Amino acid sequence: TQAHLDAMAATKELNAYIIETPDVALKQAADADARYAKGEQRALDGLPLGIKDLFCTEGVQTTAASHILDGFVPPYESTVTTQLFRDGAVMLGKLNLDEFAMGSANITSHYGPVISPWSPKDEAGNFTRKLVPGGSSGGSAAAVAARLALGATGTDTGGSIRQPASFVGIVGIKPTYGRCSRWGIVAFASSLDQAGPMTRTVKDAALMLRSMAGYDPKDSTSIDVPVPDYAAALTGDIRGLRVGIPKEYRVDGMPAEIEKLWQQGIEWLKAAGATPVEISLPHTKYALPAYYIVAPAEASSNLARYDGVRFGLRVEGKDLKEMYENTRAEGFGAEVKRRIMIGTYVLSAGYYDAYYLKAQKVRARIAEDFTKAYELCDVILTPTAPSAAFGIGEKMDDPIAMYLNDVFTVPANLAGLPGLSVPAGLSGEGLPLGLQVLGRPFDEATVLKVGHVIE
Numbered sequence: 024t025q026a027h028l029d030a031m032a033a034t035k036e037l038n039a040y041i042i043e044t045p046d047v048a049l050k051q052a053a054d055a056d057a058r059y060a061k062g063e064q065r066a067l068d069g070l071p072l073g074i075k076d077l078f079c080t081e082g083v084q085t086t087a088a089s090h091i092l093d094g095f096v097p098p099y100e101s102t103v104t105t106q107l108f109r110d111g112a113v114m115l116g117k118l119n120l121d122e123f124a125m126g127s128a129n130i131t132s133h134y135g136p137v138i139s140p141w142s143p144k145d146e147a148g149n150f151t152r153k154l155v156p157g158g159s160s161g162g163s164a165a166a167v168a169a170r171l172a173l174g175a176t177g178t179d180t181g182g183s184i185r186q187p188a189s190f191v192g193i194v195g196i197k198p199t200y201g202r203c204s205r206w207g208i209v210a211f212a213s214s215l216d217q218a219g220p221m222t223r224t225v226k227d228a229a230l231m232l233r234s235m236a237g238y239d240p241k242d243s244t245s246i247d248v249p250v251p252d253y254a255a256a257l258t259g260d261i262r263g264l265r266v267g268i269p270k271e272y273r274v275d276g277m278p279a280e281i282e283k284l285w286q287q288g289i290e291w292l293k294a295a296g297a298t299p300v301e302i303s304l305p306h307t308k309y310a311l312p313a314y315y316i317v318a319p320a321e322a323s324s325n326l327a328r329y330d331g332v333r334f335g336l337r338v339e340g341k342d343l344k345e346m347y348e349n350t351r352a353e354g355f356g357a358e359v360k361r362r363i364m365i366g367t368y369v370l371s372a373g374y375y376d377a378y379y380l381k382a383q384k385v386r387a388r389i390a391e392d393f394t395k396a397y398e399l400c401d402v403i404l405t406p407t408a409p410s411a412a413f414g415i416g417e418k419m420d421d422p423i424a425m426y427l428n429d430v431f432t433v434p435a436n437l438a439g440l441p442g443l444s445v446p447a448g449l450s451g452e453g454l455p456l457g458l459q460v461l462g463r464p465f466d467e468a469t470v471l472k473v474g475h476v477i478e
């Protein structure tokens with residue numbers, strides 16, 4: 024824990040943490056030591072983790088990287104962090120993210136952008152180019168890659184665990200929807216949000232996920248199925264496994280290096296005894312537009328609670344209505360406002376059928392595509408993202424270009440399926456690239472097993 028706290032103090036320029044919690048960390052570490060000395064052993068005893076600042080932590084400020092939550096200190100702890108601490112984990116601090124987890128580059132945070140530790144530096148130690156760590160779990164990704172945490176929690180609504188993991192060369196898994204409790208996690212799009220671990224190895228992800236997962240009566244969408252020993256699944260034996268290669272993921276304009284990486288991944292799995300099979304997910308091209316209707320619609324509803332009365336920031340006005348308006352005008356950033364406007368538009372009378380209802384129908388078709396595909400294969404292999412990390416400042420004024428980043432990750436959220444990103448190679452520029460392994464509902468064990476063969 025102390026070594027990580029020292030590393031954090033020496034690496035402030037990455038802006039990975041919004042708040043460091045050395046007092047909490049040292050107390051938890053001492054407690055873990057004391058229990059260990061008495062012979063008590065817990066799964067994550069003394070392991071120092073960073074917590075994405077979207078998880079409510081009792082007595083520790085929780086911001087969702089938004090100005091509107093200024094001064095909010097939750098009187099409760101999220102279920103996922105409760106379970107991590109129950110198993111002995113230590114909290115180093117709260118990690119930076121895109122505001123309300125909306126973004127793919129960690130550039131919309133009220134607390135400033137996160138810089139990828141892969142950003143090149145000159146001899147004097149100054150950045151010559153600042154790369155994004157991906158988003159929205161950019162602080163989690165940067166911290167784990169830069170050794171500022173042994174592992175971190177992330178959340179993934181449309182790729183926010185997997186895409187940043189790919190950009191910084193770490194492992195990240197979004198479990199099946201319902202596997203980890205959403206209770207106490209600041210809501211973005213409730214039917215898509217899932218928590219998951221971000222770590223340096225697949226085995227670390229397996230161990231962390233086991234603690235994070237499990238049924239929680241406080242989340243009505245939590246599912247009561249047993250949580251297997253994921254680490255025990257990492258046998259390296261994938262003989263006979265059928266790996267689906269979806270033809271629709273060969274999208275126009277995919278860089279040759281991404282195509283090559285994907286082919287390499289297929290070869291590795293073949294060499295380990297798996298059989299590649301071509302599959303079709305015919306509605307793939309509608310996933311991104313459906314996501315960017317469903318996610319903002321749910322966000323606009325979830326974010327209605329930030330009104331200057333219940334949480335955080337209040338900006339006074341001459342009456343109640345003006346106070347609401349002033350608080351929301353000042354408290355939300357540009358991307359969040361854009362999503363609220365899109366969301367309320369697609370939900371409004373007259374447009375609801377054309378947009379929201381249509382998107383829900385598309386969503387059902389996409390889920391059906393996967394159900395059919397899993398009759399022919401056990402897992403699916405794809406690239407995680409269509410490119411390596413880009414520079415801060417690039418794609419910033421073009422929201423659509425930014426949304427395109429999520430083209431390979433959003434289908435798993437729409438269908439509720441588990442998805443893992445595992446580091447698989449380097450781009451021509453020497454930057455990390457990840458491959459994505461998708462699985463059947465609640466079959467994280469096979470997904471992790473396949474990822475372990477690739478890493």
Ligand code: GLN
Pocket residue numbers: 124125126127158159178179180181182183184211318429
């Ligand atoms: N990049 C996607 C978005 O901006 C996904 C974000 C996420 O998974 N939280 O909505």
